[in-house]
Amino acid sequence: MHFQQMRTHYDEAARGTPWLSVPSDNPYQCLYCSYKCSTESKLTRHMNKHTGEKLYGCPYCPYRAAQAKTLTFHVRGHTGEKPYSCDLCPYRAVRMDSLKLHIFNRHEKIQKL
Ligand SMILES: [Zn+2]
């Protein structure tokens, strides 16, 4: 029974290999799926797939940006004296309802005529 002897020999060799018992070197686990990786930046890039590639949320409105730079630029609009700007003209307002009123009075009325 030479075959049996060889099987036993291979099993013992496998048991002796240290890398089989080494814990995972991918400690970063995706919150949305079973993906794992070794660095936080890789995980962030992966998680973009789940979050629609817009990770950076504006604290003042529902706006989301794919890059921190883009968001910073956007947030500047809020942190100014008049955070709400009209998309159709250079008008800026302190309050959202003032802007809505402006858009209604200055733009929507005209468009409907
Ligand atoms: Zn994932």
Ligand SMILES: [Zn+2]
């Ligand atoms: Zn915003």
Ligand SMILES: [Zn+2]
């Ligand atoms: Zn306007």
